[in-house]
Amino acid sequence: MNKTDVFSDDLQAIARFAKALSHPAxxxxxxYLSECKSCISGNIADYLPLSRSTVSQHLTELKEMELIQGSIDGLKINYCVNSDKLKYYTQLLNSYLEKLQVEVNCKI
Amino acid sequence: MNKTDVFSDDLQAIARFAKALSHPAxxxxxxYLSECKSCISGNIADYLPLSRSTVSQHLTELKEMELIQGSIDGLKINYCVNSDKLKYYTQLLNSYLEKLQVEVNCKI
DNA sequence: AAATATATTCGTATTTTTACGACATACGAA
DNA sequence: TTCGTATGTCGTAAAAATACGAATATATTT
Structure with missing residues (x-):
């Protein structure tokens, strides 16, 4: 049922980025990570009203998009926003959104 | 299972906007609408590799977020990007994304 | 080595998304 | 009014997302 491959690479990349941002958690x-109160997974789970396994799943999705990175620090894992990737996708999205604005010309 | 109400209104609004943008179609x-080759639903379905009912469903989702508006023109319906709403949500999203960038300070 | 702490993966259930064909509706033309 | 056209809705099916507890893996401490 997956017909999304038909669409351009850019649109697909933007859609994946948007999907990563499409859940409040x-x-x-x-x-939370950017404010860096603590970059430890367990603390995130305490902060959010979600179980550890669910938070871990969300972290995995963000990791797959490379929006965050984790580095092992003994027992714990320090997570960190990957600001390069974030910047890249933000620009991609914004250039798409800006074009939408510019070209809106069929006022009814 | 819907625990999303716990999150702030802003985060929820941004997540809904991102969800609307989370599919390439x-x-x-x-x-397509912004380029205004044609604002007719049927033409969109011809342009995209999707059935009319599927396109109609996507249009409904965009309508529910008020990102597009439709006005009846005889048999056909003219769809149009709602640039005010688009601008509003874009700003909301960007202010969120910018804050992420500024506050990234826990380099590993 | 055993107990403890942290984090992920697995199995599972529920909900939502995506997609389509068939049907229904509404308008305009013949 | 009947026919064709444009569009949306319904029913349904398959896939993906969401969420959690239990089990697992790994590292630290005792």
Whole structure:
């Protein structure tokens, strides 16, 4: 049923980025990590009203998009926003959104 | 199972916007409408590799977020990007993304 | 080595998304 | 009014997302 391959690479990349941002929990995780109160997974789970396994799953999705990175620090894992990737996708999305604005010309 | 209400209104609004943008077909529809080759639903379905009912469903989702508007013109319906709403959500999203960038300070 | 702490993966259930064909509706033309 | 055209809705099916507890893996401490 997956016919999405037909669409351009750019649109697919933007869609994947948007999908990564399409859940409040993931937005909250990114915000939390960027504020860097603590980059430890367990603390995120304490902060959010979600179980550890669920948070871990959201972290995995963000990792797959490379929006965050994790580095092992003894028992714990320090997560960190990957600002390069974030910048890249943000630009991609914004250039798409800006074009939408510019070309809106069929006022009814 | 829906625990998303716990998150702030802003995060929820951004997540809904991102969700609307999270499918290549909807991105393609918005792009198509903004270029205004034709704002007729049927033409969109011809342009995209999707059935009319599927396109109609995507249009409904975009309508529910008020990212597009439709006005009846005889038999046909003219769809149009709602640039005010688009601008509003774009700003909301960008202010969120910018804050992420600024506050990234826990380099490993 | 055993106990403890942290984090991920597995199995599972529920919900949502995606997609389509068939049907229904509404308008305009013959 | 009947026919064709444009569009949306319904029913349904398959896939993906969401969520959790239990089990597992790994590292630290005792």
């Amino acid at each position: 993931r937005l909250a995780i990114l915000k | 909807r991105l393609a529809i918005l792009k």
